[in-house]
Amino acid sequence: MTRHLLTLDSLGREGILANLALARDLKARKGMAQAALPGGRVGLIFDKPSTRTRVSFEAAAWGLGMLPITLRHDELQLGRGETIADTARVLSRYLTALAIRTFDQSRVEELARYATIPIINALTDDHHPCQALADVMSLQEEFGELAGLRVAFIGDGNNVCHSLIQAAGYLGFTLAISTPEGYEPKPEIVEAARVNCRTNGGSIELGRDVRAAVRGADAVYTDVWASMGQEKEREERAYVFAGYCVNTELMALAAPRAIFLHCLPAHRGDEVTDEVMDGPQSRVWDEAENRWYTEQALLYTLVTGREQLEPAG
Ligand code: CP
Numbered sequence: 001m002t003r004h005l006l007t008l009d010s011l012g013r014e015g016i017l018a019n020l021a022l023a024r025d026l027k028a029r030k031g032m033a034q035a036a037l038p039g040g041r042v043g044l045i046f047d048k049p050s051t052r053t054r055v056s057f058e059a060a061a062w063g064l065g066m067l068p069i070t071l072r073h074d075e076l077q078l079g080r081g082e083t084i085a086d087t088a089r090v091l092s093r094y095l096t097a098l099a100i101r102t103f104d105q106s107r108v109e110e111l112a113r114y115a116t117i118p119i120i121n122a123l124t125d126d127h128h129p130c131q132a133l134a135d136v137m138s139l140q141e142e143f144g145e146l147a148g149l150r151v152a153f154i155g156d157g158n159n160v161c162h163s164l165i166q167a168a169g170y171l172g173f174t175l176a177i178s179t180p181e182g183y184e185p186k187p188e189i190v191e192a193a194r195v196n197c198r199t200n201g202g203s204i205e206l207g208r209d210v211r212a213a214v215r216g217a218d219a220v221y222t223d224v225w226a227s228m229g230q231e232k233e234r235e236e237r238a239y240v241f242a243g244y245c246v247n248t249e250l251m252a253l254a255a256p257r258a259i260f261l262h263c264l265p266a267h268r269g270d271e272v273t274d275e276v277m278d279g280p281q282s283r284v285w286d287e288a289e290n291r292w293y294t295e296q297a298l299l300y301t302l303v304t305g306r307e308q309l310e311p312a313g
């Protein structure tokens, strides 16, 4: 059966831990993976803009000896009505793996249904699993053990929040989420993670009070108030989310060792202040760098089925 990364459910607890272990190994090698997949070809389709995902995947592919082929939606016949199924069938004949950033989660799932190569979700409206892998790698670098940590998520119950919820369920940390009313994460994602927490530990807390979520937290995480595709709601959201800015006063309620994380891009002055972004607790640049290694590990494992680097051949 072809392996994919559609949401973090595709990896589960063992798959996530294996990804993190290989990513640490690759980081120690600075992403130079001795061309582990020479001749491989990874397609990267972007229906939405990207800085980190595009460049980190391209860098990761190059270190593995793969050719990255990046395509915007309007460069493909998909944009002129060719079906997802036919696109999947054709691209499977040329490529070794395909990552796609798009709107509806069902598009990624449909690609995976018809492709004979691994399909990677590079962000949808509902999930951002590649981001969550880099996030948990950053937590692991800082604290070692993930189980027992308290992470506060402040803001919109969006794609990034959903993937962090899944990560918390599999890795057994507490995710305390504070959102305005009407912007909560999807209940079915919360419930499924709570079931996993029964086995793995941790919990998913939901509330409105940002201070209650942050109090004693080991990490404070936030993301933009209006995600890609929600530009028309920006003004309304700026009003609704006004009390959800991570500033130094809020960070002071977290544990003394607490770090600040953000998937980026950040809207400085909205969901986070300059002082926090550029302050001593911020780990956002390391977090962004970790995209490279977690994605490199992902490409390697999805294509080869191996969880540790072995010479190509
Ligand atoms: N965090 C993230 O996915 O960034 P990009 O939108 O720049 O890829």
Ligand code: NVA
Residues within 6 Å of the ligand: 123, 158, 159, 160, 223, 224, 226, 227, 228, 263, 264, 265
């Ligand atoms: N929630 C944001 C994440 C960007 C990486 C968005 O979807 O735009």
